[in-house]
Amino acid sequence: MRKILISQPIPAGCLEPYDGLFEFTVPQKPLTYEEVLAKIEDYHGYMIINNKGDQNILDQGKSLQAVGNLGVGYDNIDWRYATQKGVAVINTPSTVTDATAELTIALIISSMRGIARCDRELRQNIWNSPVFSDQDTELAGRTLGIWGFGRIGKRVCVKARGLGMKVIYYDQYRAAEEVEKEYGVTYRELDELLAESDCITLHMPYTPENYHLVTADTFKKMKTRAYLVNAARGPVVDEEALADALIHGEIKGAGLDVYEHEPTVNPRILVLDNVTLTPHVASCTLQTRIDMCNEALRGITDILSGKVPYNLVNPEVIKK
Numbered sequence: 084m085r086k087i088l089i090s091q092p093i094p095a096g097c098l099e100p101y102d103g104l105f106e107f108t109v110p111q112k113p114l115t116y117e118e119v120l121a122k123i124e125d126y127h128g129y130m131i132i133n134n135k136g137d138q139n140i141l142d143q144g145k146s147l148q149a150v151g152n153l154g155v156g157y158d159n160i161d162w163r164y165a166t167q168k169g170v171a172v173i174n175t176p177s178t179v180t181d182a183t184a185e186l187t188i189a190l191i192i193s194s195m196r197g198i199a200r201c202d203r204e205l206r207q208n209i210w211n212s213p214v215f216s217d218q219d220t221e222l223a224g225r226t227l228g229i230w231g232f233g234r235i236g237k238r239v240c241v242k243a244r245g246l247g248m249k250v251i252y253y254d255q256y257r258a259a260e261e262v263e264k265e266y267g268v269t270y271r272e273l274d275e276l277l278a279e280s281d282c283i284t285l286h287m288p289y290t291p292e293n294y295h296l297v298t299a300d301t302f303k304k305m306k307t308r309a310y311l312v313n314a315a316r317g318p319v320v321d322e323e324a325l326a327d328a329l330i331h332g333e334i335k336g337a338g339l340d341v342y343e344h345e346p347t348v349n350p351r352i353l354v355l356d357n358v359t360l361t362p363h364v365a366s367c368t369l370q371t372r373i374d375m376c377n378e379a380l381r382g383i384t385d386i387l388s389g390k391v392p393y394n395l396v397n398p399e400v401i402k403k
Contacts, residue, residue: 085387087128097376128383136160149386151379172396173382178374183365184238187314190338195220199359223247228280231287277304289316302328310336317341326351
């Protein structure tokens with residue numbers, strides 16, 4: 084029977100569809116990297132939750148056929164090396180979509196309307212309710228720039244338009260005309276998007292090519308009254324440049340769910356009142372996490388059963 088190692092406890096119900104088909108090892112508490120390294124040799128599948136699938140793991144896992152990450156991102160897996168070794172890499176691209184889009188919208192609203200700041204002040208007995216103030220910005224009629232128009236970017240577009248926002252987008256690969264019409268969205272070149280948007284939200288994967296995609300030069304091209312929201316991946320933004328832009332008024336505010344050096348947050352950003360912060364919880368609802376487990380397990384078990392799953396990151400490992 085094929086054996087699958089899971090690096091953290093998961094709800095027992097996620098394993099019920101595979102009863103008698105696969106042998107699962109589920110720890111009572113999260114495994115450390117070292118514990119995974121010591122166990123992985125005899126396993127055919129490995130489901131990663133807050134752990135790594137680097138070269139050492141892939142080399143030690145001599146029987147590995149599939150490695151899956153609980154998340155749409157897979158930068159914690161050396162997928163190129165996995166491909167060389169013929170190991171399939173699985174992610175969860177579909178089940179995170181709505182939850183991540185919801186948190187993105189929440190960050191947009193909180194940032195532009197100052198909700199987190201007001202909450203902090205009120206808890207300190209500060210009643211800051213001026214009659215006329217330009218500290219915050221309404222969403223209706225404002226322009227949202229979506230940088231990265233994949234699954235999540237499209238869902239953010241739908242929700243933002245429901246709030247009365249005008250939506251423009253930039254993506255390395257422009258969507259088909261019929262898709263743009265379906266979503267009521269307009270394509271812009273990147274510099275145009277930066278110049279026109281009242282708020283920019285990021286929705287690109289993290290790859291080596293996307294490291295510090297957002298730099299000091301990016302902020303100089305944005306409106307001084309614009310906001311940046313990042314629920315994608317931390318390292319796509321140069322956090323020092325972001326801190327400078329927020330401190331010196333190059334942009335008005337930001338909403339962040341991800342950080343360059345998680346779980347550490349840049350201390351210069353932590354002290355700012357014009358930033359809303361959440362601890363990488365975009366997909367953190369119980370139902371979404373259960374759905375993510377199911378999606379990852381389906382992909383891994385499909386590979387072990389000789390099938391080709393839709394959420395296979397490196398399809399080139401499948402022999403024609």
